[in-house]
Amino acid sequence: MKVxxxxxxxxSENLDAVTAIAGIFLGxxxxxxxxxxxxxxxxxxxxxxxxxxxYLVLRNKFKKTTFTPLKINHRGRLLLNIIFxxxxxxxxxxxxTQLYCRPLSYFVLISFLTGVIAVExxxxxxxxxxxxxxxxxxxxxxxxxxxxxxxxxxxxxxxAYHHAKIAESITNTGFVPPFELSGxxxxxxxxxxxxxxxxxxxxxxxxxxxxxxxxLASILSTIFIYCIGKKxxxxxxxxxxxxxxxxxNSIIVRGITNVTPxxxxxxxxxxxxxxxxxxxxxxxxxxxxxxxxxxxxxTHQLSTFVAFVSLASxxxxxxxxxxxxxxRESVPISTVYLLIFAxxxxxxxxxxxxxxxxxxxxxxxxxxxxxxxSGGEYGSNTLIVGHxxxxxxxxxxxxxxxxxxxxxxxxxxxxxxxxLNDGKKFSIATVIIILYILVYGIPLLGIRNLLTSRWAxxxxxxxxxxxxxxxxxxxxxxxxxxxxxxxxxTIVLIFSFLMIITPSINKDNPLVAxxxxxxxxxxxxxxxxxxxxxxxxxxxxxSDSLLMRCYLYEINISSVQRAKSELLIEVFDIDYITSxxxxxxGTMIVLRKCTLNEPASVKASKFYGxxxxxxxxxxxxxxxxxxxxxxxxxxxxxxxxxxx
Amino acid sequence: MKWKQMxxxxxxxxxxxxxxxxxxxxxLTLSCIPxxxxxxxNETPVRIILGLLLVxxxxxxxxxAALFPRKDxxxxxxxxxxxxxxxxxxxxxxxxxxDYTPFGIRLVPVLVVLSVFTVLLAVIAxxxxxxxxxxxxxxxxxxxxxxx
Numbered sequence: 001m002k003v004x005x006x007x008x009x010x011x012s013e014n015l016d017a018v019t020a021i022a023g024i025f026l027g028x029x030x031x032x033x034x035x036x037x038x039x040x041x042x043x044x045x046x047x048x049x050x051x052x053x054x055y056l057v058l059r060n061k062f063k064k065t066t067f068t069p070l071k072i073n074h075r076g077r078l079l080l081n082i083i084f085x086x087x088x089x090x091x092x093x094x095x096x097t098q099l100y101c102r103p104l105s106y107f108v109l110i111s112f113l114t115g116v117i118a119v120e121x122x123x124x125x126x127x128x129x130x131x132x133x134x135x136x137x138x139x140x141x142x143x144x145x146x147x148x149x150x151x152x153x154x155x156x157x158x159x160a161y162h163h164a165k166i167a168e169s170i171t172n173t174g175f176v177p178p179f180e181l182s183g184x185x186x187x188x189x190x191x192x193x194x195x196x197x198x199x200x201x202x203x204x205x206x207x208x209x210x211x212x213x214x215x216l217a218s219i220l221s222t223i224f225i226y227c228i229g230k231k232x233x234x235x236x237x238x239x240x241x242x243x244x245x246x247x248x249n250s251i252i253v254r255g256i257t258n259v260t261p262x263x264x265x266x267x268x269x270x271x272x273x274x275x276x277x278x279x280x281x282x283x284x285x286x287x288x289x290x291x292x293x294x295x296x297x298x299t300h301q302l303s304t305f306v307a308f309v310s311l312a313s314x315x316x317x318x319x320x321x322x323x324x325x326x327x328r329e330s331v332p333i334s335t336v337y338l339l340i341f342a343x344x345x346x347x348x349x350x351x352x353x354x355x356x357x358x359x360x361x362x363x364x365x366x367x368x369x370x371x372x373x374s375g376g377e378y379g380s381n382t383l384i385v386g387h388x389x390x391x392x393x394x395x396x397x398x399x400x401x402x403x404x405x406x407x408x409x410x411x412x413x414x415x416x417x418x419x420l421n422d423g424k425k426f427s428i429a430t431v432i433i434i435l436y437i438l439v440y441g442i443p444l445l446g447i448r449n450l451l452t453s454r455w456a457x458x459x460x461x462x463x464x465x466x467x468x469x470x471x472x473x474x475x476x477x478x479x480x481x482x483x484x485x486x487x488x489x490t491i492v493l494i495f496s497f498l499m500i501i502t503p504s505i506n507k508d509n510p511l512v513a514x515x516x517x518x519x520x521x522x523x524x525x526x527x528x529x530x531x532x533x534x535x536x537x538x539x540x541x542x543s544d545s546l547l548m549r550c551y552l553y554e555i556n557i558s559s560v561q562r563a564k565s566e567l568l569i570e571v572f573d574i575d576y577i578t579s580x581x582x583x584x585x586g587t588m589i590v591l592r593k594c595t596l597n598e599p600a601s602v603k604a605s606k607f608y609g610x611x612x613x614x615x616x617x618x619x620x621x622x623x624x625x626x627x628x629x630x631x632x633x634x635x636x637x638x639x640x641x642x643x644x
Numbered sequence: 645m646k647w648k649q650m651x652x653x654x655x656x657x658x659x660x661x662x663x664x665x666x667x668x669x670x671x672l673t674l675s676c677i678p679x680x681x682x683x684x685x686n687e688t689p690v691r692i693i694l695g696l697l698l699v700x701x702x703x704x705x706x707x708x709a710a711l712f713p714r715k716d717x718x719x720x721x722x723x724x725x726x727x728x729x730x731x732x733x734x735x736x737x738x739x740x741x742x743d744y745t746p747f748g749i750r751l752v753p754v755l756v757v758l759s760v761f762t763v764l765l766a767v768i769a770x771x772x773x774x775x776x777x778x779x780x781x782x783x784x785x786x787x788x789x790x791x792x
Contacts, residue, residue: 130721131721134721170749171749173748174747174748174749174750175743175748175749176743188740190736190737190740191736193736193739193740193743193749194699194732194735194736194739196739196749197699197735197736197739197749197754198695198696198699200749200750200751200754201680201695201698201699201751201754201755201758202691202692202695202696202699203686203691204692212692212696213699213700216696216700217700217728217732220700220728221728221729223721223724223725223728224725224729226721226725227721227722227725264732267729267732268732268733271726271729271733274725274729278722280717281712281717284711284712288730291733292733295733295737
């Protein structure tokens with residue numbers, strides 16, 4: 001009896017099923033590794049396994065289902081609009097009337113609004129007014145971002161202070177500041193000039209300028225996600241992708257909570273992606289792609305590398321599609337373009353200095369090679385593995401769900417798009433697979449200097465496109481219109497809620513993981529304390545890390561290193577808090593009273609970045625009431641002691 | 645009487661020949677100058693609205709209008725999206741160019757460069773459109789919420 005060997009046609013026809021089976025095995029393998037080598041990735045293993053299994057079970061139904069818009073009459077549409085704008089106004093009122101916090105009701109209502117827009121998208125038909133829906137997506141997005149950004153009077157983020165200083169210097173002097181202040185941005189500070197021009201033309205302060213330039217750019221660039229989604233799978237998928245992108249936490253982080261030149265690169269990379277998928281006007285298109293690519297390269301080195309990896313993955317997907325399906329119709333991305341990109345990127349890295357004497361290329365590749373050479377030794381001895389926090393089951397569930405819900409839907413979308421014999425969708429699916437492996441795999445190998453956590457925003461852009469396709473198919477499986485409405489509303493509401501409550505975008509007032517989330521913005525009382533102390537006192541200072549960063553905000557100090565060396569600021573470490581060390585006479589100790597109830601970031605060892613979040617004990621505060629210290633400053637929220 | 649007729653003829657000719665969208669772009673760009681420079685106009689919120697348009701939209705719109713003069717080149721949303729996308733690309737580059745001049749990145753040079761760039765490209769776009777048969781030219785049709 002002859003056994004027929006599977007041919008490439010069999011694989012191409014059932015590629016989604018083959019990948020889903022591989023996904024089931026991969027998920028099971030990850031779970032197995034969690035029990036054998038303590039990999040601690042149970043949840044992602046479980047998600048890969050279940051979503052692959054669900055797809056495999058419902059595969060035939062998914063393939064037959066198409067996205068058909070639901071009928072809604074004029075009155076229903078009007079009602080949805082009225083509900084949207086009333087609740088939108090309520091969220092603004094809630095936000096406006098609270099000081100330094102946004103209550104649970106705010107987050108619930110924002111999620112509800114996202115659900116309302118999703119229902120409207122479900123009813124969207126060709127010829128409907130796409131502008132109104134896009135407008136609602138943008139104002140909702142602006143509401144979320146402004147809610148985070150303007151909750152406190154200071155800037156937010158860690159790198160944002162440094163970038164704000166460069167931009168302000170450009171505004172004040174009219175020229176790019178020297179290398180000592182600008183560092184590697186000395187050559188072409190595109191993002192800083194953009195912020196500065198906004199500040200100059202509108203005569204606004206630096207915080208508003210950041211929001212109006214990078215913040216608005218981040219919001220408005222989701223219109224390209226709509227355009228890409230529309231080109232790939234129709235306007236409904238495009239709108240849903242834009243909606244999901246605007247509430248996705250990693251995109252919000254890059255867009256507003258930690259603004260860097262990489263935020264602008266993210267906008268440029270979506271634009272390039274759109275231009276690649278746009279097929280008309282090849283010469284103008286190609287010129288624009290090259291122009292934006294070069295601009296991206298000079299804007300930010302590392303973020304552009306991620307964009308390069310994404311585009312190389314699109315190219316790889318195109319090639320794989322052409323081999324598997326023996327077809328020449330695919331994404332119009334050429335080898336020549338990728339070569340130009342690679343050469344230009346490498347040249348720029350080699351000719352710009354990260355520090356005096358070391359070019360950017362050396363400063364990235366050197367440590368990377370060191371890590372590869374030191375191998376296991378590096379991992380076992382010097383790798384900081386983080387600190388284990390004990391959270392409640394509910395907190396853990398919410399936290400883990402918040403970063404698993406997007407992959408859950410996106411993996412389904414990837415499997416779906418692998419089955420459709422469409423080169424463009426196939427390429428998107430390939431990008432997701434490759435980037436996901438890199439983002440998860442590289443840190444698991446102990447390699448941290450590629451900063452793969454910063455790869456999440458570009459990855460999320462591809463994820464939301466695939467996820468929206470899958471969500472629309474899921475609703476397509478449901479029989480009755482009313483149930484479809486309910487399913488779409490519930491899925492998007494839960495998605496939105498899980499995304500917008502995460503500590504990564506709510507460090508100021510987290511709803512979950514309160515005990516382990518440290519605030520990174522400052523209250524007025526903290527800013528005043530720093531300003532006053534700086535005016536009247538010169539000498540060594542000890543404080544928690546938030547107050548130290550407040551110096552960067554309030555005083556013209558460009559970096560943490562300079563704050564430590566010029567202002568003699570030292571941050572509390574765990575030994576200082578728990579033991580009673582000999583204090584140098586004349587040292588100022590500055591304490592925030594709120595750290596009794598709100599965690600502060602405390603140095604756990606001498607290694608850079610090894611910090612842990614904890615409440616400061618009452619005994620620690622009591623120590624300074626003793627005879628060895630004099631109370632010299634108290635504004636109600638911040639107290640300052642000087643050691644005798 | 646003759647003067648009045650001539651004026652009507654010129655105005656009719658202009659409205660027929662100058663595309664409304666480009667005229668609006670030029671008008672908004674030029675009105676930005678007094679609202680940014682002249683007190684007390686530059687203390688009103690209009691400055692921020694016009695200023696944001698000048699930084700985030702108008703330069704890109706002119707550029708896109710000059711590159712894609714036909715109506716079937718792009719649909720309405722693509723045109724708006726690219727206008728915004730190219731604005732955030734072009735504006736910092738113009739600023740960077742100013743950094744290499746003695747004028748620097750200051751209010752008046754920035755305003756002049758952005759205005760000249762926008763108006764010049766709007767004029768080029770107008771000329772390119774006029775060179776096309778009437779049926780092929782891009783025109784803004786405002787129909788409820790649809791722009792095409």
